[in-house]
Amino acid sequence: MALNQNLFNADEGVTYDAIVIGAGVIGPCVATGLARKGKKVLIVERDWALPDRIVGELMQPGGVRALRSLGMVQSINNIEAVPVTGYTVMFNGEKVDIPYPYKSDVEPVHKVKDLVRDGNDQVLDDGHITKKDFETDERERGVAFVHGKFLDNLRAIVRNEPNVTCVQGNCVEVLKDAQNNNEVIGAKIDIEGRGKVDFKAHITFVCDGIFSHFRKELNPEHVPTVGSSFVGMSLYHAKMPTPNHGHVILGNKHMPVIVYQISPEETRILCAFNSAKVPKDLKGWMQKDVQPYIPEALRPSFDDALQAGKFRAMPNSYLPARQNDVIGMCVIGDALNMRHPLTGGGMTVGLHDVVLLMDKIGDLDFSDRATILDELLDLHFERKSHGTVVNVLSIALYSLFAADTPNLKALQRGCFKYFQRGGDCVNVPVQFLSGVLPNPLYLTRVFFAVALYTCYLNIEERGFFGFPLGVLEGFMIFFTAVRVFTPFMLGEYFG
Numbered sequence: 394m395a396l397n398q399n400l401f402n403a404d405e406g407v408t409y410d411a412i413v414i415g416a417g418v419i420g421p422c423v424a425t426g427l428a429r430k431g432k433k434v435l436i437v438e439r440d441w442a443l444p445d446r447i448v449g450e451l452m453q454p455g456g457v458r459a460l461r462s463l464g465m466v467q468s469i470n471n472i473e474a475v476p477v478t479g480y481t482v483m484f485n486g487e488k489v490d491i492p493y494p495y496k497s498d499v500e501p502v503h504k505v506k507d508l509v510r511d512g513n514d515q516v517l518d519d520g521h522i523t524k525k526d527f528e529t530d531e532r533e534r535g536v537a538f539v540h541g542k543f544l545d546n547l548r549a550i551v552r553n554e555p556n557v558t559c560v561q562g563n564c565v566e567v568l569k570d571a572q573n574n575n576e577v578i579g580a581k582i583d584i585e586g587r588g589k590v591d592f593k594a595h596i597t598f599v600c601d602g603i604f605s606h607f608r609k610e611l612n613p614e615h616v617p618t619v620g621s622s623f624v625g626m627s628l629y630h631a632k633m634p635t636p637n638h639g640h641v642i643l644g645n646k647h648m649p650v651i652v653y654q655i656s657p658e659e660t661r662i663l664c665a666f667n668s669a670k671v672p673k674d675l676k677g678w679m680q681k682d683v684q685p686y687i688p689e690a691l692r693p694s695f696d697d698a699l700q701a702g703k704f705r706a707m708p709n710s711y712l713p714a715r716q717n718d719v720i721g722m723c724v725i726g727d728a729l730n731m732r733h734p735l736t737g738g739g740m741t742v743g744l745h746d747v748v749l750l751m752d753k754i755g756d757l758d759f760s761d762r763a764t765i766l767d768e769l770l771d772l773h774f775e776r777k778s779h780g781t782v783v784n785v786l787s788i789a790l791y792s793l794f795a796a797d798t799p800n801l802k803a804l805q806r807g808c809f810k811y812f813q814r815g816g817d818c819v820n821v822p823v824q825f826l827s828g829v830l831p832n833p834l835y836l837t838r839v840f841f842a843v844a845l846y847t848c849y850l851n852i853e854e855r856g857f858f859g860f861p862l863g864v865l866e867g868f869m870i871f872f873t874a875v876r877v878f879t880p881f882m883l884g885e886y887f888g
């Protein structure tokens with residue numbers, strides 16, 4: 394997006410209805426939604442130039458549906474995006490294809506009042522995304538893209554809203570009320586050529602992402618934990634084992650690897666490393682612990698990328714949401730809540746939160762800050778069923794897929810065998826993955842069905858004479874399943 398002088402001219406003399414800090418994935422959606430609801434919005438981003446990041450590149454169908462609800466789905470157009478029709482899971486060389494859910498099994502898309510108009514809830518034909526496939530196919534679709542190009546589209550949409558003022562600057566402080574230090578009244582922004590300027594608003598939305606500086610304004614203990622990392626590379630002209638699918642490559646000798654095509658030329662590969670700190674010799678680690686397990690079809694492009702040696706590492710953070718209980722402030726997106734990126738659910742959760750937010754407060758008068766606070770307190774509970782499913786699934790699957798104990802390895806294999814059964818054994822899990830089945834109890838049932846199936850497989854393998862040992866191991870496997878799943882489910886649902 395071309396930068397122009399307008400980005401430095403925002404008026405500090407007015408009180409905005411809302412200030413939005415951050416124009417990543419979530420900020421532009423919050424600002425656009427509020428503007429279409431008639432609010433006067435200021436959005437601040439420290440750099441409006443095309444971002445270059447390896448995050449947020451595959452959007453699950455739940456995310457696409459949320460963009461439709463917000464009337465912003467055309468942000469996936471004209472960026473050479475790759476339609477995604479499902480997942481392929483590979484385990485020690487065997488594979489299972491898992492198509493995305495049927496539309497008939499999922500609730501119709503909710504259209505947020507005032508936001509959806511003139512067909513902006515439908516994709517356009519652009520030679521890569523086709524209207525026919527997205528609008529009339531019987532199954533839901535996801536999409537993969539170059540993250541920066543997608544963000545550029547979101548930013549173009551928000552800049553086109555007449556009620557929005559965009560500013561380029563670094564937000565350095567959320568401003569507190571002089572009398573009541575617990576209330577937020579705006580943001581201090583460091584703007585090139587103007588210095589630090591105070592902007593006032595009835596409510597300030599904190600959308601400053603994974604490394605959020607301001608999430609701690611909710612509570613100093615609102616900090617993420619990092620247990621693992623992804624090391625990413627770009628593969629060029631890769632031959633995908635299953636075109637238009639996300640790929641999860643698993644095995645009992647290596648960590649999970651995920652692969653998806655993000656443009657006609659480029660494919661993203663993310664290789665998990667089970668620590669927050671990645672090895673110094675990334676090439677050596679890749680050669681020893683990743684390369685041997687890459688499927689044949691991907692090897693030429695993988696080997697070229699390894700040779701080129703352009704590695705990019707990102708921490709995989711986990712952060713359960715907290716209630717927004719500060720007057721005049723709402724933390725949302727990764728600043729509020731993060732999960733493991735293995736299942737590509739971050740944008741889906743964040744965008745769904747924006748949909749709920751618009752329904753909840755979009756029509757209210759923002760100067761009535763007490764009422765807004767009440768609604769935000771409620772929102773914490775209303776977002777739970779959706780967020781919990783995506784978040785817990787990501788953590789539970791990562792524990793299984795990065796198995797480093799015999800019981801976890803048994804569960805990993807059991808999970809794959811469960812998928813191989815087909816029918817509801819893939820149809821239901823893929824609804825959770827897609828972010829279209831917000832039912833935590835059902836997720837619990839399915840997870841423990843996988844655990845019991847693993848116990849059964851184990852007993853069957855032990856045979857008649859090994860039966861007592863099989864039963865004993867079964868108890869240990871089941872106990873492991875309880876241990877990796879229950880604390881997160883309880884924490885997310887009741888926290």
Ligand SMILES: Cc1cc2nc3c(=O)[nH]c(=O)nc-3n(C[C@H](O)[C@H](O)[C@H](O)COP(=O)(O)OP(=O)(O)OC[C@H]3O[C@@H](n4cnc5c(N)ncnc54)[C@H](O)[C@@H]3O)c2cc1C
Nearest residue numbers: 415417418419439448449450451564602726727737739740
């Ligand atoms: C390795 C990895 C892979 C991922 N892959 C996927 C995936 O495939 N699918 C998926 O759905 N999710 C994925 N995610 C998660 C996804 O990237 C996030 O959920 C999403 O980007 C969150 O959007 P956000 O707007 O909250 O934050 P961000 O997109 O991070 O945006 C934050 C914005 O705030 C700006 N900003 C920050 N501080 C300031 C400041 N002080 N002043 C002004 N501006 C500021 C930043 O410049 C940035 O533009 C992945 C995450 C990781 C770590």
